[in-house]
Amino acid sequence: MLELLLIRHAATEWNAEKKLQGRRDIPLSQLGRDSLSQRAIPPELRERDWFCSPLLRTQQTAELLGIPHPSLSDSWIEMDWGDWEGRRITELRQQQPQLMKIQEQRGLDMTPPGGECPRQVRQRIGAWLASQDPQDSLKRIGVVTHKGVIRALLSDALEWDMLAKCPIKQDWQCALLLHYQQGKLTLQQHNISLLTDAD
Secondary structure (H helix, E strand, O other), X not given: OEEEEEEEOOOEHHHHOOOOOOOOOOOXXXXXXXXXXXXXXXXXXXXXXXXXXXXXXXXXXXXXXXXOOOEEOHHHOOOOOHHHOOOOHHHHHHHOHHXXXXXXXXXXXXXXXXXXXXXXXXXXXXXXXXXXXXXXOOEEEEEEEOHHHHHHHHHHHOOOOOOOOOOOOOOOOOEEEXXXXXXXXXXXXXXXXXXXXXO
């Protein structure tokens, strides 16, 4: 079984502007860097094999959280937003209302032109998890990754079709903990505080 601690990267300028970042390699903003100054991995969750997306914003987040030398994995890269990268969802809805209505009604299979859908993200992460799962013992892993990736995994763990709001409200400055065993993801805990002065 895998015990999987997931952390989303801190904020970038594009996050503040509500732009879809996708694979664009945007660094953390000063606000994002500052937000990590009072955050750290809780001691009881620190000892594990760490990985992160190859994009700079996850590597910077890992470094500022004090995670030593995480392994880079292409499997954990953000969802590919294709032609929508750099755009705002509100703008897309205004400019292409019919297309967006059709796409958003597809839930897990919403696919930006030239991009990938959440179901495909689940499949690539699922293949990676299966390759890491020792099955007969417990392996603890930590990953600094992206909101799109975490939402895709939550859709699996919560049997959420992405046609309505997520069944849980995740604070993206917090971590969450999943278990993975024999192809099945289960949510163990969410909104795990990373604040250094938290009880």
